[in-house]
Amino acid sequence: MIQCANLISKGEKMKTLEFDKKFYSRRIAEFETKKFLSQEEIEEVQSMLQIITVNKGVYLKQTEAMIEIDAFNRLRKLLANNGAEEKPTFTEFTHEAPNFGVEKSLAEFMNEMYSIKPLNDINNEKKNLINEICAFTDWVNKKEGTKIYLLRDMFLSYLLQRQVNQDNTAIPFLFGRKLLKFLTNQNVSNDFDFGESDDEQIYLDFLYTLFDAADLYPNDFESFFNYLKPRFLEKLQALPDYYQFIKNELAKIKSNKILVVESGIMGTMPLILKSVDERVDFVLFGTNPAFYQLYKHRLFTKDIVKLINLEQSVCQNELFVFSSVKDGEIYIKQTTDLFRLEESKKEIANTLATYIKLQNK
Numbered sequence: 001m002i003q004c005a006n007l008i009s010k011g012e013k014m015k016t017l018e019f020d021k022k023f024y025s026r027r028i029a030e031f032e033t034k035k036f037l038s039q040e041e042i043e044e045v046q047s048m049l050q051i052i053t054v055n056k057g058v059y060l061k062q063t064e065a066m067i068e069i070d071a072f073n074r075l076r077k078l079l080a081n082n083g084a085e086e087k088p089t090f091t092e093f094t095h096e097a098p099n100f101g102v103e104k105s106l107a108e109f110m111n112e113m114y115s116i117k118p119l120n121d122i123n124n125e126k127k128n129l130i131n132e133i134c135a136f137t138d139w140v141n142k143k144e145g146t147k148i149y150l151l152r153d154m155f156l157s158y159l160l161q162r163q164v165n166q167d168n169t170a171i172p173f174l175f176g177r178k179l180l181k182f183l184t185n186q187n188v189s190n191d192f193d194f195g196e197s198d199d200e201q202i203y204l205d206f207l208y209t210l211f212d213a214a215d216l217y218p219n220d221f222e223s224f225f226n227y228l229k230p231r232f233l234e235k236l237q238a239l240p241d242y243y244q245f246i247k248n249e250l251a252k253i254k255s256n257k258i259l260v261v262e263s264g265i266m267g268t269m270p271l272i273l274k275s276v277d278e279r280v281d282f283v284l285f286g287t288n289p290a291f292y293q294l295y296k297h298r299l300f301t302k303d304i305v306k307l308i309n310l311e312q313s314v315c316q317n318e319l320f321v322f323s324s325v326k327d328g329e330i331y332i333k334q335t336t337d338l339f340r341l342e343e344s345k346k347e348i349a350n351t352l353a354t355y356i357k358l359q360n361k
Contacts (some may be wrong), residue, residue, distance in 0.1 A: 028048075048075055053086070093309070176340065209228060213231075267298075283299075
C-alpha cells in the first residue's frame, strides 16, 4: 500500500536516504541552471517540495538530509523565481486491519465480485477518487497488449476493464511483496504477519538494485533496464520457487505483448515481470519525482495526491489479502467484517456505474 514514506523515504534505510539525497541534489542543481522553468518543471519542483514537507518531522533522517543540501529553501526559491506557489500538504488515508476469514482461491473470489451490478443512482461519495480510476482505466484500455492488473491497488480498474469494457483477456494478478515473502520463506505459515513483508530484506535487495540503476541512468529507461535486468534475473534465479511461479504464470499468456498495470511508486514488481519475459511492458498510475524522467510515457499522472488518494478505497485495502499459493494457484482471505464487505460492494457498484455513465457522455 502507498504510504508517504514509500513516496520518497522508505523508512529510515540508509540506501534510500542516499538515493533521495543524490536525486534532490542533482535535480535541484539542474533546475538552478535555467533562467525559467517550464510548467512541467514547476510542477515537479512543487511535488518535490510537497513530499519532503509532508515527511518533515516524521522521517527525521530524510529531513536532516534535505536540510543538509538546503533543499527546502532552494526549492522555494525556484518557485518564487518562477511566480509559482507551493502545493498544499496532504494527509494519508489510513486503514484498520480487519479480521479475515477462511481461505478461498483468487479465481473463486473474483467470480463472486463479477456478480456485483452497477448502482442505479451514482453516489458522489469518493467522487474524485472514482473519477480518476475511471480516467486511468480508459487511458489503459487504449493501449495494446494483454493487460495484467496487479492487485490489490488495481482491483477497481481491473473490474472496470473486465465488466464494462468486456475485456475477457485481462488478468487479475495478486503479485506483490507478500507473495514474494511467501514463496521465498519455506517456514512461513498461511497466517504470517502481512505487515512485515514491506521491509523484508529480500524485497529491499530488489529495490536497492533499482535505486542503483536509477542513480546511473535517471533519464534513460533503456540503459536503466539493461543495467537492471541481469541483476534482477540473478536474484530471481536464486529464488527458484518464486522464479518458476512467475515463469509459469507468464507462460499461460499467449499474446505477443503483455502490459502490466500497477499503481506505481517505484515500479519494482512490474520490473521483475519485465525481467523474466521480454513481452512485458508496464504502465503506472503514478510515481515520485525521482522517476518522472525515467518512466515518462508509462505514467498516468504526476500528481502525488491522486496517487495517495488510492488509499481511500475500502475494497482495495480492506476487502481481501493474499494468503498462500497452493498447486500454483493464489489463495486469498476475505474480510469477515460485514460493514467492510457491504462498503466494498457499494464502492464497486458505484465505480461501475460512474464508468458506464462517463462512457455514455
